[in-house]
Structure formats: structure tokens, C-alpha cells
Amino acid sequence: MSDEAERERRVRESFARQGFMRHLGAKMTALGPGQCEIQVPYREEMTQQHGYFHAGVAAAIADSASGYAAYSLMPVNYSVLTVEYKINLVAPAAGERLIARARVVRSGKTLKICTADVFAVKEGKETLCATTLSTIMAMQDRSDRPAASR
Amino acid sequence: MSDEAERERRVRESFARQGFMRHLGAKMTALGPGQCEIQVPYREEMTQQHGYFHAGVAAAIADSASGYAAYSLMPVNYSVLTVEYKINLVAPAAGERLIARARVVRSGKTLKICTADVFAVKEGKETLCATTLSTIMAMQDRSDRPAASR
Amino acid sequence: MSDEAERERRVRESFARQGFMRHLGAKMTALGPGQCEIQVPYREEMTQQHGYFHAGVAAAIADSASGYAAYSLMPVNYSVLTVEYKINLVAPAAGERLIARARVVRSGKTLKICTADVFAVKEGKETLCATTLSTIMAMQDRSDRPAASR
Amino acid sequence: MSDEAERERRVRESFARQGFMRHLGAKMTALGPGQCEIQVPYREEMTQQHGYFHAGVAAAIADSASGYAAYSLMPVNYSVLTVEYKINLVAPAAGERLIARARVVRSGKTLKICTADVFAVKEGKETLCATTLSTIMAMQDRSDRPAASR
Numbered sequence: 001m002s003d004e005a006e007r008e009r010r011v012r013e014s015f016a017r018q019g020f021m022r023h024l025g026a027k028m029t030a031l032g033p034g035q036c037e038i039q040v041p042y043r044e045e046m047t048q049q050h051g052y053f054h055a056g057v058a059a060a061i062a063d064s065a066s067g068y069a070a071y072s073l074m075p076v077n078y079s080v081l082t083v084e085y086k087i088n089l090v091a092p093a094a095g096e097r098l099i100a101r102a103r104v105v106r107s108g109k110t111l112k113i114c115t116a117d118v119f120a121v122k123e124g125k126e127t128l129c130a131t132t133l134s135t136i137m138a139m140q141d142r143s144d145r146p147a148a149s150r
Numbered sequence: 151m152s153d154e155a156e157r158e159r160r161v162r163e164s165f166a167r168q169g170f171m172r173h174l175g176a177k178m179t180a181l182g183p184g185q186c187e188i189q190v191p192y193r194e195e196m197t198q199q200h201g202y203f204h205a206g207v208a209a210a211i212a213d214s215a216s217g218y219a220a221y222s223l224m225p226v227n228y229s230v231l232t233v234e235y236k237i238n239l240v241a242p243a244a245g246e247r248l249i250a251r252a253r254v255v256r257s258g259k260t261l262k263i264c265t266a267d268v269f270a271v272k273e274g275k276e277t278l279c280a281t282t283l284s285t286i287m288a289m290q291d292r293s294d295r296p297a298a299s300r
Numbered sequence: 301m302s303d304e305a306e307r308e309r310r311v312r313e314s315f316a317r318q319g320f321m322r323h324l325g326a327k328m329t330a331l332g333p334g335q336c337e338i339q340v341p342y343r344e345e346m347t348q349q350h351g352y353f354h355a356g357v358a359a360a361i362a363d364s365a366s367g368y369a370a371y372s373l374m375p376v377n378y379s380v381l382t383v384e385y386k387i388n389l390v391a392p393a394a395g396e397r398l399i400a401r402a403r404v405v406r407s408g409k410t411l412k413i414c415t416a417d418v419f420a421v422k423e424g425k426e427t428l429c430a431t432t433l434s435t436i437m438a439m440q441d442r443s444d445r446p447a448a449s450r
Numbered sequence: 451m452s453d454e455a456e457r458e459r460r461v462r463e464s465f466a467r468q469g470f471m472r473h474l475g476a477k478m479t480a481l482g483p484g485q486c487e488i489q490v491p492y493r494e495e496m497t498q499q500h501g502y503f504h505a506g507v508a509a510a511i512a513d514s515a516s517g518y519a520a521y522s523l524m525p526v527n528y529s530v531l532t533v534e535y536k537i538n539l540v541a542p543a544a545g546e547r548l549i550a551r552a553r554v555v556r557s558g559k560t561l562k563i564c565t566a567d568v569f570a571v572k573e574g575k576e577t578l579c580a581t582t583l584s585t586i587m588a589m590q591d592r593s594d595r596p597a598a599s600r
Contacts, residue, residue, distance in 0.1 A: 019197035020204035047169035054170035055213055055232055060206025082205050084585055086236040086386040086536055088413050090406035106390035113388050133433045135534055234435055236536040238563050240556035256540035263538050283583045285384055319497035320504035347469035354470035355532050356510025363505055382505050386536040
């Protein structure tokens with residue numbers, strides 16, 4: 001298996017272990033070096049008080065997409081951790097599904113900086129509803145296992 | 151009913167309408183003027199790839215707690231919207247439950263600035279696992295209904 | 301004077317009143333609807349401890365460029381205020397000058413969301429050294445005068 | 451010299467090398483393990499368009515204070531870098547001087563998370579005008595020299 005194929009396999013296997021993504025009904029719909037897309041369909045379980053998607057859903061898939069965009073660029077003996085992110089919620093997330101598209105804008109050895117845009121899809125039309133700016137950390141010799149302390 | 155009691159009733163009623171909070175199993179465990187606490191118990195459905203709470207869970211309850219802390223200070227004919235927030239994930243969220251405690255640090259007429267700390271509780275001991283800084287908007291004459299455009 | 305020309309005049313006049321931008325030696329080098337560019341040349345007065353541009357210089361011109369990109373879209377009886385921003389410093393700011401390029405990504409009535417990229421120019425080559433995500437507020441009936449409270 | 455005294459000497463020496471802090475007229479007025487305070491007096495050179503302190507001044511001293519609060523906890527063969535920060539500007543910065551007070555809220559080996567509050571002092575009374583949340587990185591074997599790439 002090529003190095004790139006191995007990295008993709010590792011990303012998809014990690015995503016599959018996230019119980020929270022399953023609980024959201026989220027699917028990884030695209031993946032490439034430094035890029036990742038995650039979608040989640042609308043259900044009543046995803047809503048805030050007005051019946052739109054809760055900001056927490058947009059944030060969660062933007063975060064996971066950013067983390068995996070970054071992880072796709074890391075050597076195989078590294079694990080991935082989100083250090084922090086900022087999200088701006090720019091329009092109500094109204095529609096049949098949400099799509100988060102993340103990409104790495106700066107790939108340092110230890111830190112990867114990512115942006116993600118989240119779109120609400122309504123009758124096939126995409127509307128930007130959130131945008132994020134994130135800092136992702138590569139942890140050496142961790143095999144996708146967490147750090148006791150960063 | 152006093153004005154404060156009316157505001158509390160309105161906050162709790164709004165929280166109850168959030169399908170996403172129910173889907174997380176989240177409870178509002180404290181509420182006061184400019185303050186709000188939300189908790190969520192551990193389940194496999196809440197996890198990231200290492201079995202800890204997913205950052206999206208911490209972010210979601212920090213966001214809702216911040217929004218309701220701000221909402222508790224708004225006149226009755228106002229609705230609440232999260233404009234943006236930043237979250238730093240400072241330690242693995244390992245434990246039986248998460249607690250988000252939010253408070254308003256600056257209460258302007260249109261914008262409220264909030265901070266929230268999220269703690270993981272393990273064998274009764276609280277560990278700070280995330281901290282947020284948020285901007286919340288008061289929308290006049292909205293009755294907790296969303297804006298088509300901000 | 302056309303409405304657009306009046307808005308441009310107003311932006312440039314406001315920028316000229318910023319003593320801090322003069323103190324930095326900053327120039328507004330481009331301006332259009334929803335877009336603004338500000339540059340600052342290198343001097344010893346701009347440095348951090350390693351002799352590079354201080355992050356504070358990058359942040360200041362990114363903030364001003366974002367504010368004026370937003371202001372360029374506001375009606376004439378409005379004033380502009382930065383509510384908040386986040387900046388990621390992605391590479392050392394080494395070079396003869398810094399260029400901040402800001403654009404509005406979402407233009408609501410009350411809030412404008414902007415991004416800015418800051419480039420260090422060294423021997424004619426631009427390197428991304430910082431990126432920001434900002435929330436800018438339009439204040440009605442303020443004539444570019446500050447609010448006692450937001 | 452004790453280890454703590456050596457760390458303090460190193461912080462003050464690094465601060466003294468920041469040409470930009472001198473250009474602002476900034477002074478480090480307090481320093482302890484994980485804590486730092488920086489002040490800057492009012493001058494016309496510090497202003498935005500309404501004659502108040504420019505947000506860039508508040509951000510710059512909050513950033514430097516956060517960086518040095520973090521640096522005060524690092525071993526002697528480490529250098530300090532600001533990865534990113536978010537700032538909320540919560541009130542006009544009107545007064546005779548600004549004071550930034552920073553403290554480390556989480557001290558990991560590689561990353562330190564800091565908050566800073568910035569106060570405007572008017573006739574002896576302090577008003578909170580900005581608050582920040584920052585991520586600071588410790589670079590090993592760098593002797594306060596910058597990284598070509600993080």
C-alpha cells in the first residue's frame with residue numbers, strides 16, 4: 001500500500017471509531033491530502049430551539065473535517081489533536097443537510113492551521129452558514145492515542 | 151410572575167426545544183442572572199477516536215450554556231443568537247460526565263461577551279478540559295425566532 | 301459624488317485620523333467594496349525580540365484592513381467597531397514590509413464577518429505569515445463616533 | 451542565580467529586545483511565575499479614529515504579556531512563540547493608560563494556554579476594555595530564536 005493510501009486508510013479508520021460522529025449520522029464524503037469533507041443529514045435530533053441545525057453540529061463536523069484534513073498530511077507514527085478553533089456562525093443553518101469542507105492552509109511540522117466552511121443545503125442550493133479557523137497538533141509516536149498532557 | 155422568574159422560564163423552555171441537547175442527554179443544572187451550567191453524562195455515543203468525550207460535545211454544551219447565560223439578561227421581547235466563539239481544548243475530556251459553566255463577562259445592549267469552562271469529572275474530581283470565549287447577540291422583537299440575515 | 305465615492309472618501313478620512321496607523325508608518329494601498337489592503341514597511345521600531353515584525357503589527361493592520369473593508373459596505377450614517385478577531389501566526393514575519401489584505405465574507409446588516417491574510421514581502425516574494433477571522437459591527441447614527449456601550 | 455531569577459532575567463531581556471514595545475512606550479510592570487503585566491501610557495500616537503486607544507495597542511500588550519507569562523514557566527533552553535490568539539473588544543479604551551494582565555491557565559509541555567484582561571485607567575478607575583485567549587508554544591533548543599517553520 002502506498003504511503004498516501006495508508007494515510008487515507010488511517011484517517012477513515014480513526015473517523016469510524018468516533019462514536020459521536022455516528023451519533024450525528026455524519027459521513028466522510030471526500031478526503032485528499034490536506035482536505036476533508038463531512039456531511040450530516042437533517043433530523044429533529046440535530047436542532048436548536050428554532051428547528052434549524054444546532055451550531056454544535058456545524059462546529060463538530062467542521063472540527064472533525066479540519067482534524068482529518070491535517071491528519072492526512074502526518075507521518076504514520078503520529079496522532080492528531082485539536083488544540084483550538086474559532087467559529088463564526090454567519091447564517092441560520094436551515095436545510096436538508098450540512099456539509100463541512102476543510103483544508104490545511106499552513107502545514108508546519110508540529111502544528112497545522114486549517115480553515116473549514118460549513119454549508120447548509122436546501123433544495124440543492126448551498127448557503128455558507130459557518131466558517132472556522134483551527135490549530136491542529138501532530139503528536140509523535142502516539143499511534144492515534146491521546147496525550148496525558150499537551 | 152417576576153421578571154426574573156419569567157426570564158428563567160423562557161430560558162428553560164428554549165433549552166427544552168433544542169433537540170440536539172436532548173440527543174446529547176444534556177441537562178441544565180444551574181441558572182442565574184448571567185450564569186448557566188449544563189452537564190452531559192458519558193456514553194459511547196459521545197466519544198472521539200480514543201474513547202474520550204468528543205470536543206464537539208464540550209463545544210456544544212459550552213455554547214448553549216453561554217447563550218443561555220446571555221439570554222437570562224435579555225428583555226422578554228428579545229431572542230438570542232451565537233455570533234461566534236473560540237474554544238481551547240486544554241486536556242483530554244476523560245470521565246463520567248462533562249460540566250460546562252458559563253458566565254457573562256460584559257453585557258452590552260446588543261452584544262454579550264461570555265466565557266465558559268468545561269470540566270471533565272472523574273471519580274468526583276473536576277479537571278478543566280476546555281475553555282471558551284463567545285460573542286452572543288440580542289435580537290429585538292424576535293420572540294426567540296431566528297433572523298433571515300444578521 | 302456617487303454613493304460609492306462617498307464611502308471611499310469616508311474610509312480614507314477615518315484611516316487618516318488613526319494616530320496609531322501613522323505611528324506604524326502604515327498606508328492604505330487598495331480599497332474597494334468589501335475589500336481593503338494596508339501595508340507597513342520594516343523598521344527596527346516594528347520588531348519583536350528576534351528582529352522580525354512583531355505580531356502586534358500584523359494584527360493591527362489586519363484589524364484595520366478588516367474594519368475598513370466592512371466600513372466600505374455600510375450606509376453613510378453608520379460607524380464601524382471591531383467586536384473581536386482571532387489571529388493565527390503561521391510563519392515568522394521576516395521581510396521588507398507587511399501587507400494585510402482583508403475581505404468581507406458575510407455582510408449582515410449589523411455584523412460583517414471578515415477574513416484577512418497578512419504577507420511578509422522579502423525580495424519581492426510574498427509569504428503568508430498570519431491569517432485572521434473578524435467580527436465587525438455597524439453602529440447606526442454614529443457618524444464614526446464611538447459607543448459608550450455596545 | 452536561582453532558576454526562577456534566571457527565568458525572570460531572561461524574560462526581561464527578551465522584552466527589552468522588542469523594538470515594537472519600545473515604540474509603544476510599553477513597560478513591564480509585574481512578572482511572576484505564569485503571570486505578567488504590561489502597561490502603556492496614552493499618546494496621540496496610540497489612537498484610532500475617535501481618539502481612543504487603537505485596538506492594536508491593546509492586542510499587542512495583551513499578546514506580549516501572555517507570551518512572557520508563558521515564557522516565565524519554560525526551561526532555559528526554550529524559546530517562546532505565539533501560535534494564535536482571540537481578542538474581544540468589550541468597551542472603548544478611553545483613559546490615561548492601558549494595563550494588560552496575563553496569566554497561564556494551562557501549562558502543557560509544548561503549549562501554554564493564557565488569558566489576558568486589558569483595562570483602561572481613567573482618573574484612577576480601571577475599566578475592562580478587552581479580553582484575550584491565547585495559545586503559546588515552547589520551542590526547544592532555540593535560545594529565544596525563531597523557527598523557520600513550526
